[in-house]
Structure formats: structure tokens, C-alpha cells
Amino acid sequence: MAQYQDHMLILKSRPYREADILLTVFGIKSGKMGAIAKGARRAKSRLAGIYPLSYAVCQIYHGRSTLDTLNGWDLIEGFPALQKDLSKLSWAMLLADLVDEMFLERDPNPSVVPWLIAAWERLARASAPRTTALTASWQLLKLAGYIPQWDRCGLCQQVPLQGPLWIDWEQGVYCASHYPNHHPGGMEISLGTLRTWHQWMALDVTKIGNYDAKGIIANQLFDLFCQYVEHHIGRMPRSLQFVREVETMAEKERNKPL
Ligand SMILES: [Zn+2]
Incomplete structure (x- = not known):
């Protein structure tokens, strides 16, 4: 069980339980994984506003659950x-x-x-x-x-010089x-x-x-x-x-x- 930080691409998000968001992220250190942003759908949450197709530094808690928990994030680029x-x-x-x-x-x-x-x-x-x-x-x-x-013909082993192929x-x-x-x-x-x-x-x-x-x-x-x-x-x-x-x-x- 540990807290860690990773640079992450936010790939997808969907509403989860009453006020949470379930994120699919891809981190430089972690690879692809799911993370819950607890309470992120409440307007006053410090996690509010995280959205897919963005890049952020994320604070993550890895506990006993298969899903990690997002504790904080700083947007780097939102495109x-x-x-x-x-x-x-x-x-x-x-x-x-x-x-x-x-x-x-x-x-x-x-x-x-x-x-x-x-x-x-x-x-x-x-x-x-x-x-x-x-x-x-x-x-x-x-x-x-x-x-x-797709370099050489599978039969004659020549590099094709005309089409169709x-x-x-x-x-x-x-x-x-x-x-x-x-x-x-x-x-x-x-x-x-x-x-x-x-x-x-x-x-x-x-x-x-x-x-x-x-x-x-x-x-x-x-x-x-x-x-x-x-x-x-x-x-x-x-x-x-x-x-x-x-x-x-x-x-x-x-x-x-x-
Ligand atoms: Zn050939």
C-alpha cells in the first residue's frame, strides 16, 4: 500500500457509483490501469474537472483494491x-x-x-x-x-516495383x-x-x-x-x-x- 506520483494520459472516464469517476489512464511508470476519482462529480471536489484526452501529473494511492485511487492531479496539457x-x-x-x-x-x-x-x-x-x-x-x-x-513478396521474395499488390x-x-x-x-x-x-x-x-x-x-x-x-x-x-x-x-x- 503506497502513495505514488506518475505522469499519466487520461484515456477514458465514466461516472461511477454516486459521485465518483472511473478513469482509464496510461502512466509512464504504471502503464494502463483503472483509477477511481472519489467524489469527483461533486462541484467542490478538488478532483473535479479531470477529463479524457488530457495529460496530467497524478497522485495515486495503491491499496488492496484492484483499482487505484486518484488523490490529486495537475493538468500539464488539455488539448x-x-x-x-x-x-x-x-x-x-x-x-x-x-x-x-x-x-x-x-x-x-x-x-x-x-x-x-x-x-x-x-x-x-x-x-x-x-x-x-x-x-x-x-x-x-x-x-x-x-x-x-510488408517489404518483400511472400512468394518470390522480391521488393515489389509495380502494383497492384x-x-x-x-x-x-x-x-x-x-x-x-x-x-x-x-x-x-x-x-x-x-x-x-x-x-x-x-x-x-x-x-x-x-x-x-x-x-x-x-x-x-x-x-x-x-x-x-x-x-x-x-x-x-x-x-x-x-x-x-x-x-x-x-x-x-x-x-x-x-
Ligand atoms: Zn512475387
Whole structure:
């Protein structure tokens, strides 16, 4: 039983019991965990005002219960711009959800923290949030141990020089002459899509979102991510479904006749 301090990303929150909040946080030292903010829904509580998609120094009490207790917090960065734009908000929530889904309880992985902070920061400023969020999403999958080897054709071992290519979720990439037709567990992509994906995976955290994708390549990269996640998690996360709905809405808005 001990009191400790950790720098934490607030991923999610929901009302708990009469006046408490149950938080899902990701700490540099602690990894992902649940914490109760007791009485935080009372206006005068010193814990009031803590909200998801923010970064804070937290005072935590670790007792006998499986859930730790939040005793105090100091906001470092609240990313207010994320709360004012539905598209940015949906992407930021997806990133939080991915971290929640992909990482085990109390299994520290300090590299997650700078990636998620950089992603939320860039999203808050970005005019095209999709590239930033997808780059960060793939990098978070990589940190969670999902590292697709999409360099050489699974059959001829050559680096593909022309498309279309076939991505098989289990086996990797196949060049145009070797890809299995109508295979259910994968999707077709262009060479440009694969090359952009490699560029994204090579970026370091300070350059996140710098390599933009547009048009068909951007759409394929989004689809590739959705299908990859669905295949590996076994379902489409609700946060990803929400991103898709918001994106479809924005697309309709853009194509509306004047
Ligand atoms: Zn081949």
C-alpha cells in the first residue's frame, strides 16, 4: 500500500457509483490501469474537472483494491482544440481506445506516452487530421507488437516495383504476379499506398503527420488500417466505427452540390 506520483494520459472516464469517476489512464511508470476519482462529480471536489484526452501529473494511492485511487492531479496539457472539432475528437478518441485495447494492465511501455501526446498535439493543430492519426495509430500498433512485414513478396521474395499488390493479414505482401485471387483474408492496394505506409512507419515521433497522403492512397490507407485492426482484434472497435461515420459525413458535406 503506497502513495505514488506518475505522469499519466487520461484515456477514458465514466461516472461511477454516486459521485465518483472511473478513469482509464496510461502512466509512464504504471502503464494502463483503472483509477477511481472519489467524489469527483461533486462541484467542490478538488478532483473535479479531470477529463479524457488530457495529460496530467497524478497522485495515486495503491491499496488492496484492484483499482487505484486518484488523490490529486495537475493538468500539464488539455488539448482543448480536440474538444471543438468532431473529426479531430473522433480520431483522438480512437487513439485513446487503441491504447486501451492493445496494451495489458500495468504493463509499462513508456514509448506509448510521447507518441500519444505528439498525436494529440498534432491533431489539435492539423488541418488534415487523418494522416496524423493514422500514422500514430500504426506506430501504436507497432509498440503493441503488431509489426507487419510488408517489404518483400511472400512468394518470390522480391521488393515489389509495380502494383497492384495483395496484403494478406497473416502472410504479408504479394506482388502483382503472385497474389492469390479472391482470397478472403486480405485486401488489394496500390504500390503508392504501400510506399506511403513504409514512409509513415519510418517517421520518428517529432515528424508525425509530416508525410501526407491524399486521394485514392489516403482512402486505401484508411481502409487498410480498418481491416487490419478488425482482423487482429476480431471486431471493429466502436471508436473506429465512430471515426468512419464522422468521415463519411464530412465526405458527403464536401460533395454537396452548391
Ligand atoms: Zn512475387
